[in-house]
Amino acid sequence: MCKKTRMIFPQLVKSFLSNYCILKVKPTLSLFLLRYLRKFRVMNLGGTLILHSHLPPLNSKAYTRFVKEHLLGKTEGPSHAQIGLTNACPQNCRYCYNKNRKGTPMDTETIIRLIRDLKEMGMIWLGFTGGEPLLNKEIVRITESAGTTVALKLFTTGCTLTRELAKDLQRAGLQYVSISLDHWEERKHDEARGYSGAFRTALKAIELFKETTDLHVSVSSVISWEMIHSGQVEEFLQFLIRLNVQEAWLSEVKPAVPVYWDPKTLFTEADRRYLCGLQDRYNKDHKITVNYLGHFEGRENFGCNAGHKMVYIDAFGEVSPCVFTPMTFGNVQETPVKELFHRMKQQFPSEESCFIHRNYPLFQKYMHGGAIVTEEDSYALMREVRFGPFSQFSKLYYG
Numbered sequence: 001m002c003k004k005t006r007m008i009f010p011q012l013v014k015s016f017l018s019n020y021c022i023l024k025v026k027p028t029l030s031l032f033l034l035r036y037l038r039k040f041r042v043m044n045l046g047g048t049l050i051l052h053s054h055l056p057p058l059n060s061k062a063y064t065r066f067v068k069e070h071l072l073g074k075t076e077g078p079s080h081a082q083i084g085l086t087n088a089c090p091q092n093c094r095y096c097y098n099k100n101r102k103g104t105p106m107d108t109e110t111i112i113r114l115i116r117d118l119k120e121m122g123m124i125w126l127g128f129t130g131g132e133p134l135l136n137k138e139i140v141r142i143t144e145s146a147g148t149t150v151a152l153k154l155f156t157t158g159c160t161l162t163r164e165l166a167k168d169l170q171r172a173g174l175q176y177v178s179i180s181l182d183h184w185e186e187r188k189h190d191e192a193r194g195y196s197g198a199f200r201t202a203l204k205a206i207e208l209f210k211e212t213t214d215l216h217v218s219v220s221s222v223i224s225w226e227m228i229h230s231g232q233v234e235e236f237l238q239f240l241i242r243l244n245v246q247e248a249w250l251s252e253v254k255p256a257v258p259v260y261w262d263p264k265t266l267f268t269e270a271d272r273r274y275l276c277g278l279q280d281r282y283n284k285d286h287k288i289t290v291n292y293l294g295h296f297e298g299r300e301n302f303g304c305n306a307g308h309k310m311v312y313i314d315a316f317g318e319v320s321p322c323v324f325t326p327m328t329f330g331n332v333q334e335t336p337v338k339e340l341f342h343r344m345k346q347q348f349p350s351e352e353s354c355f356i357h358r359n360y361p362l363f364q365k366y367m368h369g370g371a372i373v374t375e376e377d378s379y380a381l382m383r384e385v386r387f388g389p390f391s392q393f394s395k396l397y398y399g
Contacts, residue, residue, distance in 0.1 A: 004330060020139045021064070025071045029396045036301060037281075041286045045244060046214055052291040053218050053247055054080075055125065056151035062124045065149055069122050070309075074397075077121030078341060082323055083111065084315035085133040090159050092194030095222060097256040097323050100317040100371040103331075104315030108138040110333060112145040114313060117337050118152060129155045129281040129323060131315060134165070142171035151175055155220055157198065158205025161308070163212045172211040178220035178249050179205045182241035183227075184309065192222075206243060218247035218291075223275070224254065225265050233278060240288060250275065254324040255360035258367070266357065272298065299352035303391025306355045307348030311341055318372065321348055324356045326363065327373035327381065348381040359385055 001079065022030065026365055042058065043050045049058040056062030086105065087098055106114070115126065126146060133139060134156055153176035154169065169177075169351045179202050183189040186199040195385055202219075209217045219240055227233055233370055240248050244253030252267045252275075253260055260266075267275075272294040279290040297304050314320065318328040319340045329344040348355075356363075366377045 022067045032396055033084045040197050040283055050216055052107055052289055053153055061149045062151040066124045075122040077090050078123055078311045079309045080125045081118050081123045081128050082127040082312045085128050085136040086131040087315040089131040091157055096254050105315050106317050111142055114332055115146050125151045126143040127153045132157055132159050134160045140168045140172045143174055158201045161205045166208050166212045170215055174214045177209050178218045181219045183220050184236055217245050218249050219245050220249045223250055223252050228271055247291055249291050251293040256324045256357055286338055299391050303352045304354050304394045305350050306345050323386040328375050349387055351388040
């Protein structure tokens with residue numbers, strides 16, 4: 001057994017012992033999960049064992065719920081959810097999946113009730129997004145309402161962050177924070193974000209969170225086609241290592257808005273495999289955790305669970321399969337989220353690759369100039385979708 005394996009293995013054993021119910025999971029699924037876990041460094045932050053920010057800490061109540069309710073109970077509800085706390089944002093990103101959405105914003109009581117309902121349905125991981133979620137003045141109260149049985153992650157540009165707010169968010173129960181940073185050159189990041197000062201704002205936010213909290217701090221980066229084909233991704237990762245953040249959460253540009261409906265801007269399977277290989281190689285070095293969405297959602301791992309185990313509710317209450325899929329199956333301000341999710345899940349059986357990546361041409365047909373596909377047109381669109389096979393996890397999970 002190599003030295004690095006010896007370092008990781010006791011922590012994996014500890015996490016398994018703290019979730020002894022995992023011994024009831026069928027052996028093939030347990031072996032799959034163990035192999036997946038070993039692709040990452042297990043971080044010990046004050047006794048909390050963290051694999052990466054897309055999963056609950058391995059020795060947390062949320063992870064125990066994941067095992068009991070999803071791996072064993074096979075609950076019909078979502079495991080992961082994201083909620084837009086506001087659509088307001090000082091930045092103007094070209095690839096923003098919420099660009100130009102409109103409606104009546106959810107009030108605080110509606111958001112708190114929504115979180116409660118999602119927990120009852122099985123949610124074990126919750127991401128706060130926007131817009132810029134820090135602009136919601138009730139964000140601390142909303143964070144507190146989630147309790148201790150859900151892993152909480154904040155996606156932020158860092159705008160309006162203060163030391164006091166960072167501390168308050170940790171005290172309220174936040175565990176993960178991911179600051180938006182797409183390039184190591186200030187000018188290029190600011191241009192992509194349509195905001196002068198975006199780069200410095202992000203660096204300041206990283207510094208504030210690291211200095212004033214014990215939170216798991218990561219950088220959320222949208223990797224462009226140009227970056228991967230010019231060999232710049234590794235240069236960017238080296239920059240993040242120097243920043244001493246704990247994780248690089250990477251995603252490619254998604255065809256969620258018309259400007260990216262050009263197939264030339266989309267990642268190929270070869271691009272995805274390159275980034276998956278890059279993740280595995282960097283994670284062996286233990287200098288930074290690389291967590292690429294295309295790795296987590298790849299056919300060899302968990303696949304795309306948009307609308308199946310993932311749900312997104314935007315700041316106006318519209319229910320979508322995920323943040324990158326601009327369609328609605330109804331509004332939680334009019335219909336309970338449990339009912340809306342059940343309707344949506346009937347349309348989404350899960351598959352081995354990204355839903356929007358494969359089906360964006362249908363969105364060209366049904367968007368009709370709006371920001372999202374309407375509820376009626378969403379069902380019409382889904383009648384034209386042909387899903388691919390299951391991912392490896394789903395094959396084992398559903399047998």
